[in-house]
Amino acid sequence: MSKIKKSEIKNKKKSKENIGYKTVIKTAILSGIFFVASLFFNGQIISLGYFNNSILNIVEILVRTVIILFFFLFLTISYANYRDLVGKPINWKNLMLLFILSIIQSILNIYVFFLTLLGLIFILLYLYLIQE
């Protein structure tokens, strides 16, 4: 193989890994943002329950659930890319750790907990099927 081709392959690999690294950073930041949002909503610092309105309560439950699901999704993408960069693909143990870190954010509300559980199972199934 010529030196030019080798150099091209190396550059492509570099570029790919740089993109991978940027994805790790971006998704980690996004998961961090959703984590802060989760701290406010699921840590009950911000609550719409004061208005005593059932529609707002439902909206709050959905917002809390969606925040946790996005946290899980972005952290999973970030961590999977990170593991890819270090040469060790993400495994079920890592996914379970992320799963637990996500689900424990919803322990203060039983509805959020079950909705999050369903959402996380759905995302895991989706990732499993896509990866296969």
Next chain:
Amino acid sequence: MKKSTIKIILIVLLLNIFILSAFTVSRAYGASLEISPKFGDAPIIDGEVESDEWDKAERYNTSLYLGSSTTNGLPIDIKCIQKDNNLYLLFQFELIEKRDSEFLAILISNSTSEDIEDFIDAKMINISNGQDSYNDLYLNNSQYIFEDDIEGNGAGTIKFEGFENWIFTFEFKFPLQSDETQNEENDVALSYGSSHAFNISHGNIPDLPNRIERSTTIIINILEAQKEPPQLDFNIVAITLTSIVFTIIVLFYSYYIYQIILLKRKMERIGY
């Protein structure tokens, strides 16, 4: 000293003792029993003893005595329960005969004093022709005067059991004085942790104190208010759980960011 002088001194001394004793010893009931209530569930005051409603109370036994005698009394069972702001008392005794009218009155002293004049309050259940009625009374010039009837604080029944005896059952409820409750104007204030003399009087014509046939006095030591076990504060639990959970996640996240920074340095070292 002459014999006559000694006799005179003795007579004067005896006279002194007799005169002084007449002034110092007041008329009083004598307490036959001292009881302490038990905390338990509130019984229904209906004159009927259900299977387990008085089970938590200790059973005390004393006697109702005729007049001033202290022998051959009529045995009476007493049970006492304290629940929330009330004191509940159950009295049961047996008689071979039953008259058209029977009453059981509880005279309440304002302290442990058994002096007749200190029993300023009275509650009475009168059973006449099978119908029971509850009355609140108060002492006025050595006579007990009827106050307005209060429903629900006393009930009684007389039942024929065992082919021989009539069972007399009387249930009373006495409100205890607390910051939240207010006693009736002429009632003795039964407060937590205090002791009071209760005179149990039985007769057939409801006229106190003239028509009391049998009676006895007991002392009841009212317990201090039952303290509720401290409730778990959900807010504190929630804040603690949130703090723990989010701290754990922050630690993991920080470690992950640190690993990303290390990876960046590694990549720079190898020329990426």
